[in-house]
Amino acid sequence: MTSSLDASSPQAARTLKILKDWFQARHDEGTTTKNINTMSVLYSVACLVELDEQRGGGVLTAEERDRFKGWMEDWAEWVMNDLPSEGILSFTGGWLTSRNRDGRVPASWVSCYPDVER
Numbered sequence: 001m002t003s004s005l006d007a008s009s010p011q012a013a014r015t016l017k018i019l020k021d022w023f024q025a026r027h028d029e030g031t032t033t034k035n036i037n038t039m040s041v042l043y044s045v046a047c048l049v050e051l052d053e054q055r056g057g058g059v060l061t062a063e064e065r066d067r068f069k070g071w072m073e074d075w076a077e078w079v080m081n082d083l084p085s086e087g088i089l090s091f092t093g094g095w096l097t098s099r100n101r102d103g104r105v106p107a108s109w110v111s112c113y114p115d116v117e118r
Contacts (some may be wrong), residue, residue, distance in 0.1 A: 003104075007058075007059075016059065019044065019048060020048075020060075020064065022042075022074070023045065023048075023064075025039065027067065028042070028087060034075070034078050034083075036083065039075055039078075039079070042071065042072060042075050045068045045071055045072060046072060048068060049065065049068050052065060073086075075092070085114060
C-alpha cells in the first residue's frame with residue numbers, strides 16, 4: 001500500500017484520518033464488552049502506535065498515543081488474566097448467546113460446543 005510508505009501522500013493523510021476518526025468514535029461510545037472478537041481492532045491500534053514510533057512521532061497526538069497505549073495495556077491485562085482459556089495457546093469464544101429466530105442454537109455452535117442443547 002503506497003500510502004503507508006509515503007507519509008506525505010494525500011492518500012496516507014486520508015487513510016490516517018479515517019482510522020483516527022473511527023477510533024475516536026469508538027472512544028466516545030465508551031468501552032465495549034471484552035471478548036476474543038472485540039479485541040481484534042487492537043491490532044490496528046498497535047500498528048498505529050508502532051508507525052508513530054517508527055516515524056519519530058507526528059502520526060498520533062500525545063493524547064491519542066496515551067489513550068491507545070492505555071487501551072493496549074488494559075486489554076493485554078485482560079487477555080493474560082481474565083480471557084476464558086482452554087489451556088495453553090487456546091482461547092474460548094465464550095459468547096454463546098445467539099440463537100436462530102426459532103430459538104434454536106445454530107448447528108455451527110453445536111459442533112463447537114457439543115454439550116449445548118439445540
